[in-house]
Amino acid sequence: LIPAPPLGLAPGLWTTRSPLYATHSGVFVSDVEAGLVDPGIFPAELRALRRFLDERGLEPQWILLTHAHWDHLLGPERFPGVPVVAHSAYRAETAEPLRTRIQHDVEAWEARFRILREGSFEPPEPDREVEDGDRLALGDRTLDLIHVPGHAADQVAVHDPAAGILWAADTLSDLEIPFVSHGLEAYVRTLDRLAELDIRVLVPGHGSPTSDPGEIQRRIEEDQAYLVELAGRVDEALRLGLGLEETVALCGSMRFRRPEENTEPHCWNVETLYAQRGGDADPLAVGWNR
Numbered sequence: 283l284i285p286a287p288p289l290g291l292a293p294g295l296w297t298t299r300s301p302l303y304a305t306h307s308g309v310f311v312s313d314v315e316a317g318l319v320d321p322g323i324f325p326a327e328l329r330a331l332r333r334f335l336d337e338r339g340l341e342p343q344w345i346l347l348t349h350a351h352w353d354h355l356l357g358p359e360r361f362p363g364v365p366v367v368a369h370s371a372y373r374a375e376t377a378e379p380l381r382t383r384i385q386h387d388v389e390a391w392e393a394r395f396r397i398l399r400e401g402s403f404e405p406p407e408p409d410r411e412v413e414d415g416d417r418l419a420l421g422d423r424t425l426d427l428i429h430v431p432g433h434a435a436d437q438v439a440v441h442d443p444a445a446g447i448l449w450a451a452d453t454l455s456d457l458e459i460p461f462v463s464h465g466l467e468a469y470v471r472t473l474d475r476l477a478e479l480d481i482r483v484l485v486p487g488h489g490s491p492t493s494d495p496g497e498i499q500r501r502i503e504e505d506q507a508y509l510v511e512l513a514g515r516v517d518e519a520l521r522l523g524l525g526l527e528e529t530v531a532l533c534g535s536m537r538f539r540r541p542e543e544n545t546e547p548h549c550w551n552v553e554t555l556y557a558q559r560g561g562d563a564d565p566l567a568v569g570w571n572r
């Protein structure tokens with residue numbers, strides 16, 4: 283793996299993109315201070331990120347973990363001593379039984395790519411827990427944190443109001459549909475809030491950054507429309523008393539981006555919502571929890 287050099291995406295923001303899930307790591311910069319967002323994923327990528335900081339004389343001040351999914355958690359162990367920031371719900375999201383699941387996912391990835399580790403992976407402990415509306419200071423910049431649940435209960439986005447930058451965590455991707463692994467109502471509220479922001483540069487956790495106003499608007503509206511239709515169809519299935527498989531079939535004709543990759547996550551969205559809204563299925567055994 284040859285890590286791509288960080289890309290200067292906007293004044294004071296560098297990003298790298300991992301080949302794994304097109305995942306972004308972020309470096310917000312002010313003077314010699316750097317704030318890292320979800321640094322990852324492969325060891326070589328994290329070494330390259332460290333080199334990038336050293337070469338520019340940048341001192342990491344904090345690492346923000348946008349949410350407790352395994353592919354966002356691999357940075358802090360490579361930056362010992364740098365305070366880790368996460369939402370107050372992060373602790374519950376990294377406690378059992380989710381902790382075992384995170385460890386299992388990291389182990390599977392390490393086995394697949396022959397990455398060696400001594401002992402088992404431990405999700406990072408947050409040094410600072412934040413809430414919606416809290417801010418991160420970086421030199422003369424102030425970054426706003428926005429709680430954006432729906433994909434994950436603890437998910438936070440970063441908004442730089444001065445530059446119009448939104449680090450969207452796992453929302454507003456051009457590759458993925460909304461992965462509704464936490465809750466649909468929360469996801470709808472999250473998109474409504476993001477739609478109100480001044481966004482001139484959008485960086486999704488996975489996918490392509492964009493500064494095209496039309497593209498930003500389109501992603502928001504497409505994801506909103508997807509959630510409305512998903513909820514409508516699942517509710518109709520419940521009214522008709524359909525079973526899980528029939529409900530998945532009823533939602534099978536929905537249109538969404540990149541069906542070749544998103545058909546499976548779409549089915550998981552349907553199953554999860556069906557179970558959450560009282561359908562005849564065990565919420566802990568279907569969809570995103572299967």
Ligand SMILES: [Zn+2]
Nearest residue numbers: 349351434452
């Ligand atoms: Zn995620």
